[in-house]
Amino acid sequence: MPHSPINRALVKLLPLFEKVSDQELDDILASATSRRYTAGDAVFEQGQTADQFFVLLHGRLRVTQVTPEGQQVIVRMVNPGDLFGIARALRRPDYPGTANAVSESIALAWPTAQWDVFMEGHPALAVNAMQTMGGRLQEAHARLREMATEEVERRVAHAVLRLANQSGRKESEGIRIDFPVSKQDIAEMTGTTLHTVSRILTAWESAGLVRGGRQKLLVRDPHRLLLIGDGLAPGHL
Amino acid sequence: MPHSPINRALVKLLPLFEKVSDQELDDILASATSRRYTAGDAVFEQGQTADQFFVLLHGRLRVTQVTPEGQQVIVRMVNPGDLFGIARALRRPDYPGTANAVSESIALAWPTAQWDVFMEGHPALAVNAMQTMGGRLQEAHARLREMATEEVERRVAHAVLRLANQSGRKESEGIRIDFPVSKQDIAEMTGTTLHTVSRILTAWESAGLVRGGRQKLLVRDPHRLLLIGDGLAPGHL
């Protein structure tokens, strides 16, 4: 599969490549390889030497970190168009987390050495990459603020809304999270246990806010969920 | 005070300007102004239009965010050499937090409009700035992981160690945090209350790990603190 020629049209519209000329883009794509991953596959693992960085074209990835004690934390979800595995930009020799495909995924990969070349040679790309990191930093701070100040139910509400915004697809009955999410996953995003998540979601389901199922999630009433997230709706009746 | 000529030697050694030529540096400094802040002063406030970005030359700043409910969270401490207030890099029109001097401080300031000019015109600077953001992102993730998985005492241990590493000065008896830190501050860094911090620190003081005082903190035994942080030493007894 590697070294198949990559179609410029596929990536031209990604925000990451905004204001990058066709000429530059061809140059950039020349050193890329395309890879396919099936659900469950690891794109890279925590601690491994960071010899590549990636852009996700299709699918979803879950990036996790494992604590020394073996507890897992979900750092973020990678959505199509996202840059990931950019350990090099952090001047790290290894990947700080593990990236797993949660559904069938396709990514472009470049050798790490290309990073600095791209950054120095394509200022527009550098600005876009910086913006990507900025967005990620803001999300991390938002989550920190939540973890520091909010009770579990509100954190779960925010996590679910974030999933709906980033990876939701509108359906007749609400917003569907269009990849498999387990209660354990939500627990690892919010710093709680799957038990607590289960209790909260069943309560919400009774209230008609969401509809769950085995690794399925449909948000029926985002507005009321937002109220819960902001502490303006009951919760602990 | 503004528009006094700025000495190149003062900033030449900062990591941010590594590999930036003298020529470029002069160009960059030409549009900078230098400002002084006394303890307590706000450099900028949350929500304010981000018309400048800064580099701290001397002193310490505390960057906080306030939740809609009025709870404060300390996002980070700014140390000499650090870039801060770079809302522009995040494509934000306003500052996402408030920066207060905790001790006498001096900073360089540039108009926001210069940001893109610098990034496009000085690739070395762009790479360094990206690295700065990368470091910050890693710290945010580390804190997230802590908040998600660790109990309060361990989080406090990590926060204190982080302060010691970033802003500590070696003394005969240990590592002194060389600016005023209150228990409230530590609480706002770790997502707990000043009461709990007080209880933990007095316990540590009895054990000879630290020595406290009104807004004072001296780490006497970083090694044992690290053990507590990693969950390898008692704590709750």
Add this chain to the structure above:
DNA sequence: CGGATTGTTGAGGATACTCAAGTTAGGTGG
């Protein structure tokens, strides 16, 4: 049709918060 993964629900208990005094330290003005 088993086996495994995922999810549900209950009971009990611990961590850490809230509420409530009170104490100490530092700065300020008389």
Add this chain to the structure above:
DNA sequence: CCACCTAACTTGAGTATCCTCAACAATCCG
């Protein structure tokens, strides 16, 4: 220089949230 005032801190008691432990049910997959 001392008295006072405030901000920072200490400490105790009661309690709520949420975790742990435990058993069981449902769903998916081969």
